[in-house]
Amino acid sequence: MEASSAAEGEDKKIWTLEKESELRFEVGPDKSFTVVLLEQSAEIFGVELAVNTEYHFSAGAKVAVFTWYGCKLQTTRTAEVLYVAKDTPMLSYVNTHIQLEARRDQALSKLSKGEKAVGPRVLVAGATDSGKSSLCAVLCAYAVRLGRTPTFVDLDVGQGEITIPGTVSAVSLDSGTLSIEERLSLAAPLTFFYGHDSPGENPELFRHMVSRLAECVEQRQANDRDAAAAGTVVNTCGWVDGLGLELLRHCIDALSIDIVLVMGHDKLYAELMADSEALPDDAPPRTVVKLPTSGGVVQRSAQQRRQGRAARVREYFYGAPHAERRASPALTPTLLELRMDSVRVCRVGGTQLSGGLLPVGQAALLGPTRVSMVKPSHDLLHAVLAVCHPVLKPDGTALVPGEEGGLDDAGQEIADCNVAGFVYVTEVDMVGRRLVVMSPCPGDLPSAYLLVGGIRWSE
Numbered sequence: 001m002e003a004s005s006a007a008e009g010e011d012k013k014i015w016t017l018e019k020e021s022e023l024r025f026e027v028g029p030d031k032s033f034t035v036v037l038l039e040q041s042a043e044i045f046g047v048e049l050a051v052n053t054e055y056h057f058s059a060g061a062k063v064a065v066f067t068w069y070g071c072k073l074q075t076t077r078t079a080e081v082l083y084v085a086k087d088t089p090m091l092s093y094v095n096t097h098i099q100l101e102a103r104r105d106q107a108l109s110k111l112s113k114g115e116k117a118v119g120p121r122v123l124v125a126g127a128t129d130s131g132k133s134s135l136c137a138v139l140c141a142y143a144v145r146l147g148r149t150p151t152f153v154d155l156d157v158g159q160g161e162i163t164i165p166g167t168v169s170a171v172s173l174d175s176g177t178l179s180i181e182e183r184l185s186l187a188a189p190l191t192f193f194y195g196h197d198s199p200g201e202n203p204e205l206f207r208h209m210v211s212r213l214a215e216c217v218e219q220r221q222a223n224d225r226d227a228a229a230a231g232t233v234v235n236t237c238g239w240v241d242g243l244g245l246e247l248l249r250h251c252i253d254a255l256s257i258d259i260v261l262v263m264g265h266d267k268l269y270a271e272l273m274a275d276s277e278a279l280p281d282d283a284p285p286r287t288v289v290k291l292p293t294s295g296g297v298v299q300r301s302a303q304q305r306r307q308g309r310a311a312r313v314r315e316y317f318y319g320a321p322h323a324e325r326r327a328s329p330a331l332t333p334t335l336l337e338l339r340m341d342s343v344r345v346c347r348v349g350g351t352q353l354s355g356g357l358l359p360v361g362q363a364a365l366l367g368p369t370r371v372s373m374v375k376p377s378h379d380l381l382h383a384v385l386a387v388c389h390p391v392l393k394p395d396g397t398a399l400v401p402g403e404e405g406g407l408d409d410a411g412q413e414i415a416d417c418n419v420a421g422f423v424y425v426t427e428v429d430m431v432g433r434r435l436v437v438m439s440p441c442p443g444d445l446p447s448a449y450l451l452v453g454g455i456r457w458s459e
């Protein structure tokens with residue numbers, strides 16, 4: 001861009017930060033912003049900056065560069081908001097981290113003696129824009145910096161930080177998966193497709209997906225001592241009353257959470273505290289802790305949240321902005337043509353009819369977690385579809401649509417399986433009986449079974 005190259009050098013600014021302070025910035029629309037650490041040490045959401053390395057942030061980024069011991073930074077270009085804050089909650093966050101570390105050490109020493117143990121299973125709860133995701137990022141990064149391999153679980157279907165919105169996912173972290181500019185993109189996640197951006201859309205299915213994910217996380221940790229000792233950090237969505245609270249309680253139970261961190265919300269804290277006090281004596285104890293929200297956390301409007309969701313989907317297909325300069329392999333989004341009769345598009349629990357409205361005997365088929373087949377139509381245009389892993393027949397070979405034992409046999413398994421990835425429908429040709437979809441990489445899809453929900457995206 002001409003304007004920015006002409007301005008090079010003009011907007012450079014040097015900042016000297018005192019210990020335990022942070023530089024906060026928000027990058028405006030169509031702008032970009034860079035930060036370089038010149039001296040000493042600093043971190044962004046727990047991940048350390050390397051000295052003399054330029055970090056780029058694109059439109060919409062809201063970030064704090066925090067320093068424990070003081071540092072000198074250089075910023076280039078302008079940000080919409082740019083200021084230094086000395087009052088941060090980082091001390092209480094690091095204290096929480098220290099307590100988690102003690103539990104990890106305990107778990108590891110028991111596990112190495114052959115005893116049964118698991119590390120801390122932490123869930124972060126709070127209202128929308130209370131700093132939940134940021135705290136999860138800090139706790140995960142601090143654990144990874146000490147060589148731990150914690151599991152990060154994202155149950156916020158509204159934002160979908162690990163893959164795309166509409167999913168619940170888990171990812172095993174290590175030093176190779178954390179980066180400043182592209183939060184988790186190098187990791188291979190375990191993802192279940194719920195299909196909607198609010199848990200209220202199909203609460204039964206949400207519960208089901210969370211339980212399935214919890215089983216898989218437990219299995220993975222049972223086979224990996226370090227992962228078990230490092231434990232789990234769970235991010236949740238900001239719906240914390242009524243049904244939202246019920247669903248949050250389900251998440252706490254399903255993932256056997258033993259530490260709940262509540263972001264500055266007195267009512268939620270009191271409710272979750274009462275739950276933990278009411279646990280039976282023989283149940284494992286659960287600690288509930290209230291933590292302060294950072295004054296830097298930015299409130300987002302409904303429109304900004306929608307834009308955030310769209311940006312996550314774009315990033316899934318095209319890679320993070322500035323990805324060309326990164327270690328991650330560049331994505332080459334590719335258009336694929338699929339014959340309608342060679343794929344099966346399915347929906348999980350699409351129809352929400354109460355029992356009384358259904359023909360006799362149909363109730364079970366249309367329940368909230370039942371799989372039904374969707375006839376391809378123009379309704380699929382711009383839908384984001386999850387691509388299932390191959391559905392295997394008892395003999396171990398992959399099931400092909402139209403084959404004997406087709407969807408009726410495979411159907412219910414589809415709702416229980418994690419997904420391989422996503423495509424997005426760019427064209428529906430009813431005359432030629434074909435769908436054109438965009439995939440983030442070239443090559444055939446892993447299976448012909450696709451799941452549709454309510455997630456849509458258009459460029």
Ligand SMILES: Nc1ncnc2c1ncn2[C@@H]1O[C@H](COP(=O)(O)OP(=O)(O)O)[C@@H](O)[C@H]1O
Binds near residue numbers: 061128129132299
């Ligand atoms: N200390 C901070 N300074 C500047 N921006 C911040 C800070 N902490 C969080 N943010 C930003 O505020 C926004 C909301 O925070 P987030 O952690 O995503 O909240 P939640 O997950 O509860 O909705 C995010 O864009 C995040 O990057």
Ligand SMILES: [Mg+2]
Binds near residue numbers: 132134156
């Ligand atoms: Mg969040």
